[in-house]
Amino acid sequence: MQKLLTRNTRQASGANLKVQVLNNIKGLGLGLRKEFLQEIDEDGFLPDWWEIAPENWFDMPFHHREKFEQMISLRPTVAHGVALSIGSDEPVDKKFLKKMKNFLDYYNIEHYSDHISFTSLEGIQTYELLPINMTKKSLNFISDKIKTVEDFLQRPLMLENATYYYLPKSDMREVDFINELMEKSGAKLLLDVNNIYVNGKNHVFDPYDFLNELNLDKAAYIHVAGHYLNKELGMLIDSHGVRVTKEVWEFLDYTLKKIDIPVMIERDNNIPSYRAMTTEYKTMQKVVQSV
Amino acid sequence: MSKEQKEFFYSVLKNEQKVYSSLVKKVFFDALSSAYPLFYKEVDKKKFEKIVCKFMQHGAKNIKMWKMPNEFRLFIKKKKLFREIAYVDDLLWFEWSEVKLMMKNYKTGLPQKFSYKNEYKLSKSCVMKKLKYRVFEKGSFEEKGTYYLLGFYDFMEYRIVYKEISFPLYIFLKKMDKTGLKKTRKSISEMSDQSKKDVKKFFRDTLNELNSLHVLSPN
Helix, strand or coil, X not given: CHHHHHCCCCCCCCCCEECCCCCCCCCEEEECCHHHHCCCCCCCCCCCEEEECHHHHCCCCHHHHHHHHHHHHHCCEEEECCCCCCCCCCCCCHHHHHHHHHHHHHCXXXXXXXXXXXXXXXXXXXXXXXXXXXXXXXXXXXXXXXXHHHHHHCCCEEEECCCCCCCCXXXXXXXXXXXXXXXXXXXXXXXXXXXXXXXXXXXXXXXXXXXXXXXXXXXEEEEECCCEXXXXXXXXXXXXXXXXXXXXXXXXXXXXXXXXCCEEECCCCCCCCHHHHHHHHHHHHHHHHHC | CCHHHHHHHHHHHCCCCHHHHHHHHHHHHXXXXXXXXXXXXXXXXXXXXXXXXXXHHHCECCCCHHHHHHHHXXXXXXXXXXXXXXXXXXXXXXXXXXXXXXXXXXXXXXXXXXXXXXXXXXXXXXXXXEEEXXXXXXXXXXXXXXXXXXXXXXXXXXXXXXXXXXXXXXXXXXXXXXXXXXXXXXXXXXXXXCCHHHHHHHHHHHHHHHHHCCCEEEC
């Protein structure tokens, strides 16, 4: 890994910014998936903290409940959702927020995040992160929605910079949109380095320049994940279903030279064994330790 | 709501957006083929994809993605799709019931001893259905008949168990769930010309077993 990282000739400028946004979340995290539960041994390897997809646990299947509760009692946990649909031009779904609040309160989970995107409209779900118009108008609307969410949940909201494969009508650059949204709403940024890399390649901009323009003191923690080239579509697809590429590890290394915040590895599709994820976690550990 | 966002959203669902339609289609396809593995094995793959697109366009409403396959099942039934597979409704019900039982939360604790003095209903850890096809047995899907199936979460083995049950037991459990144990005993006794004592004796061991398996829940 060290050898691999030396291929990155970029030098991160500026001081290594230390930001402590997340109480009790330190070090390296891993997504806790149902598929891992039977394999995890409480005396074996455990990450520093877990990230969970709350919507998958709203009904809390009895089949997984005991192990899930044991796991989140052993490590601090962050909730990372997909169904908030903060970017839709509709008011926030209060019924959904109530379920979310009940869940977060019940398990005493302090930190909650979702994506700068939308997934549903008029009650219809796509279960996919769709791109939003990056305009002043939508910025103001989303900012108000963020405040409604935070008031309702009685927690700060973190939002992840998402990938997009189509850019709806926009009058702002993505980086300006994110910076202004974080500034105006007070929300924190869940910095996904893989998404910046994928967007950079697909929309022909330099991910390093993008990162340099981001207001990193708004960043709470970092996501790292895998992507693949879909030849038919002619684009990199942020699948969260394959191993992290060396380019993204290099980009993470560069990012960590600029900001010292927790990092976690995400895998949502093609879930491998917990053992395989542990190996990837250790690669992440090497990258972080080498900074 | 902005016109542009709405147009984009529905064009994704209508399969008009190259990348996003294909991504959403994949999400639906993966969720449905893994919720219905037996059905997926039986069905024409191209037709399945086509129907998945139709369903996408129709619109899935449940925010919990694991419940979306049930919407698909009801969509197939309502729109009378895949009618060339005679047992489609039974098979989709059977596969969905397994997902549903696996995904529910249950309160546990040792069941109290069964007694005819108590009232019971079917617990939420079980499902029961009259089927027209033998979809619960591999290789026998096309066997037409009348089958009574009981499925439940096995709290000892942590898995879903299915049992074919007799018609009298099916009727008994169905009535018990609606009207309670005492009224059911009386009504079965009247229906079958058996004394209440005989009805009690006839069902006692089975009800005892079902109670120990958490299929019965005290009311």
